[in-house]
Amino acid sequence: MPNFCAAPNCTRKSTQSDLAFFRFPRDPARCQKWVENCxxxxxxxxxxxxxxxxxxxxxxxxxxxxxxxxSPYRTVLRDNAIPTIFDLTSHLNNPHSRHRKRIKELSEDEIRTLKQKKSK
Ligand SMILES: [Zn+2]
Known part of the structure; x- marks a missing residue:
């Protein structure tokens, strides 16, 4: 199974690129920081x-x-590494949210159509 990146607005999977993936740390304090930053x-x-x-x-x-x-094949994080680079603002003009809005408008139309059908 491919590994997916848990970060918001990041769609990378381990099968798509040679980018390194890092598991969340077992250490509770550091793990908490990762979740907060995500x-x-x-x-x-x-x-x-x-x-x-x-x-x-x-x-x-x-x-x-x-x-x-x-090594060229092995990438590791420093023991105290915290992820700090996240794309948290792009959802404002990100194609996904526009897409979601379009779906919502569509479904409102569908509801209206359904209501019209019911009243007949
Ligand atoms: Zn990512």
Missing amino acids: RRADLEDKTPDQLNKHYRLCAKHFETSMICRT
């Missing part, structure tokens, strides 16, 4: 163990100084 409310009630098992962030969200390349 702004993923749905991750806040998960335990560090669950996060460590199921969620990853891609290397895009870390300062290059936090990433160590121990």
Whole structure:
């Protein structure tokens, strides 16, 4: 199964690129920081163990100084690394939200059509 990046507005998967993926840390304090920086409310009630098992962030969200390349095939994070680079503002003009709005308008039309059908 491919690994998906847990960051908002990031659609990278491990099968798409050679970008490194990092598991959430088991250490509760540091794991908490990762969740806070991700702004993923749905991750806040998960335990560090669950996060460590199921969620990853891609290397895009870390300062290059936090990433160590121990070999051309192995990339590791520093022990105290925290992800700080997130695209949290782009949802304002991001194609996904425009798309969602269009779907909402469509469904309102559909509701109207359904009501008209019912009243007949
Ligand atoms: Zn990412």
